[in-house]
Amino acid sequence: MATARQKESVELLKAHGLSVTGGRKDILNLFLSRKGALAHADIEKKLGTLYDRVTIYRTLQSFVDKGLIHSIPTKDNSIRYALCKDECASGHHHDHHIHFVCKRCNHTYCLDEVATPSVKLPKGYTVNQVEMVVSGVCQSCQ
Amino acid sequence: MATARQKESVELLKAHGLSVTGGRKDILNLFLSRKGALAHADIEKKLGTLYDRVTIYRTLQSFVDKGLIHSIPTKDNSIRYALCKDECASGHHHDHHIHFVCKRCNHTYCLDEVATPSVKLPKGYTVNQVEMVVSGVCQSCQ
DNA sequence: CGTTGTTTTGCAACAGCGTTGCTTTTATGT
DNA sequence: ACATAAAAGCAACGCTGTTGCAAAACAACG
Ligand SMILES: [Mn+2]
Ligand SMILES: [Mn+2]
Ligand SMILES: [Zn+2]
Ligand SMILES: [Zn+2]
Numbered sequence: 001m002a003t004a005r006q007k008e009s010v011e012l013l014k015a016h017g018l019s020v021t022g023g024r025k026d027i028l029n030l031f032l033s034r035k036g037a038l039a040h041a042d043i044e045k046k047l048g049t050l051y052d053r054v055t056i057y058r059t060l061q062s063f064v065d066k067g068l069i070h071s072i073p074t075k076d077n078s079i080r081y082a083l084c085k086d087e088c089a090s091g092h093h094h095d096h097h098i099h100f101v102c103k104r105c106n107h108t109y110c111l112d113e114v115a116t117p118s119v120k121l122p123k124g125y126t127v128n129q130v131e132m133v134v135s136g137v138c139q140s141c142q
Numbered sequence: 143m144a145t146a147r148q149k150e151s152v153e154l155l156k157a158h159g160l161s162v163t164g165g166r167k168d169i170l171n172l173f174l175s176r177k178g179a180l181a182h183a184d185i186e187k188k189l190g191t192l193y194d195r196v197t198i199y200r201t202l203q204s205f206v207d208k209g210l211i212h213s214i215p216t217k218d219n220s221i222r223y224a225l226c227k228d229e230c231a232s233g234h235h236h237d238h239h240i241h242f243v244c245k246r247c248n249h250t251y252c253l254d255e256v257a258t259p260s261v262k263l264p265k266g267y268t269v270n271q272v273e274m275v276v277s278g279v280c281q282s283c284q
Numbered sequence: 285c286g287t288t289g290t291t292t293t294g295c296a297a298c299a300g301c302g303t304t305g306c307t308t309t310t311a312t313g314t
Numbered sequence: 315a316c317a318t319a320a321a322a323g324c325a326a327c328g329c330t331g332t333t334g335c336a337a338a339a340c341a342a343c344g
Contacts (some may be wrong), residue, residue, distance in 0.1 A: 053301090075213055121242070127278045135270050137267070161292075182331085200293085
C-alpha cells in the first residue's frame with residue numbers, strides 16, 4: 001500500500017513537472033490518503049516538525065501552480081486545498097465541481113459528481129470562473 | 143444628501159438593535175454610499191485614523207450579528223462585507239443572491255437580482271447554506 | 285437637563301498566517 | 315561523479331484578527 005502510493009506520488013509529481021523531494025512526496029501522500037480537503041495547519045499538524053512551515057507553504061503554492069491541487073473559498077478566511085482530478089495542468093484548472101463544508105466536523109469535501117450549475121448574469125458581465133460552496137451536515141455526521 | 147443618509151444610518155442602526163455611535167454611523171455610511179463590498183482594510187483606509195482598528199473589527203462583527211451586513215467568501219483569503227437587503231435580522235441571514243468578483247478592478251458586487259440556483263446533492267448531505275461566487279470582468283471594466 | 289448603569293471605544297499586547305531574502309542542502313541531467 | 319539548477323531551512327518581517335482592561339460615550343430615566 002504505502003509503496004504503491006509512494007509510487008503514485010512520484011509519478012504524479014513528475015507528470016506535473018515537479019522535481020521529487022521528500023516534502024513533496026509526503027504532502028502529496030496526505031492528499032492521496034484522505035478524502036477531504038486540507039489546510040496548511042492540518043498538514044503542519046500531521047507532519048509534525050518534519051518540514052519547515054515555509055516549505056509547506058511553498059509546496060502548496062507549487063502544487064496549485066502546476067495543477068495538482070486547487071484551493072477552496074470559505075467564509076472563515078482559511079484556505080483549504082484538495083486534489084485536482086486529472087484534467088488540471090499548469091496554468092489551467094478545470095475544477096467544475098461544488099464543495100461541501102460540514103458544520104459539525106468542519107471537513108471540506110469535493111463533490112466531484114455534482115457540477116457547478118451554469119448561471120445567467122446580467123448583460124455586461126464576463127464570467128471566468130464559478131465557485132459554489134455548500135455548507136451543512138455531511139454523511140458521516142448525520 | 144449627507145444629512146439624509148446620516149438619518150438613514152441612524153434608523154438602520156436602531157432598527158437592528160444597535161446603539162448609535164460615531165463609528166457605527168460612519169462605517170454604515172460607507173456601505174450605504176457604495177455599490178460594492180468592503181473589506182476591513184478598505185474601511186480603515188477610507189476613515190483614516192478616525193477609529194481604532196479594533197473598533198472597526200468589532201463594528202463589522204456586530205453588523206454581521208445583527209443582520210446589517212453579510213460576509214462574502216473569496217479565494218484570496220480576504221473577508222469582504224456587503225449590506226443586506228431588508229429581510230435579514232439578528233441571527234438569521236437570507237442572502238440568497240450570488241456574488242461577483244472582478245479580476246480587473248478587484249471589486250466585489252452583490253448581484254441581488256440573480257438568485258443562487260438550487261442544487262441537488264447526493265444522499266446523506268443536509269444543505270444549510272449555498273454560496274456562489276462568480277469571477278470575471280465587471281460591467282465597468284469591459 | 286444631570287445622574288446612573290450599561291455599552292462601546294481605545295490602547296496594549298499577543299497569536300497566527302503568510303511572505304521574503306539569503307544561505308545551505310538536495311535533486312537532476314550529463 | 316560533477317556541475318547546475320532547484321528546493322529547503324532559517325530568520326526576520328508585516329498583516330490580520332483577538333483579548334483584557336481602563337477610559338469614554340451612550341441610553342434611559344427621573
Ligand atoms: Mn474540489
Ligand atoms: Mn451579497
Ligand atoms: Zn461532517
Ligand atoms: Zn471591474
